[in-house]
Amino acid sequence: MSIEVGSKLQGKVTGITNFGAFVELPEGKTGLVHISEVADNYVKDINEHLTVGDEVTVKVINVGDDGKIGLSIKKAKDKPPVTRRPSQSGPKNNNRERGESFEQKMNRFLKDSEDRLASLKKHTESKRGGKGARKG
CATH class of the missing domain: 2.40.50.140 (Nucleic acid-binding proteins)
Known part of the structure; x- marks a missing residue:
């Protein structure tokens, strides 16, 4: 064999x-x-x-x-074929409407990213002594 x-x-x-x-x-x-x-x-x-x-x-x-x-x-494992009906297309994206266009999704993503980045900068600068921290 x-x-x-x-x-x-x-x-x-x-x-x-x-x-x-x-x-x-x-x-x-x-x-x-x-x-x-x-x-x-x-x-x-x-x-x-x-x-x-x-x-x-x-x-x-x-x-x-x-x-x-x-x-x-x-x-090597035999898996049953996955068949999906339109109603089983997976979890909805934070209960948002399915008709959201690519541009709308991209704008939402950019806004969320900028908000997270601003929050991260705010918290790290205060801990590192950057911008506005007293100098010894």
Whole structure:
């Protein structure tokens, strides 16, 4: 059985590093599951998801010319297709009207940004001794 891109295989975790996990595949070959391919959410510490000796299902995502095999655990999971109806288009943007134009959104964003920046400057200048602070 040759290892081809797109195939799903069973493997055993043989080593863990800070950037991923090495998985032993059939035929004695070894591939790497990069930390970004372990789970759908952000993985800060791979040890919270995998341990040496775990049996995992992986999908081959690439095979390099040098023989290195890239694997994914998250892509090996069968996910039901996501179908959305117009009424399920996600959360409304702060209960604002959906008909808001791009220019209106951009103007609101700029105003909010300027307000936040002014507030940040006001608070940091008073703590650093800038503008209007007494000089010793």
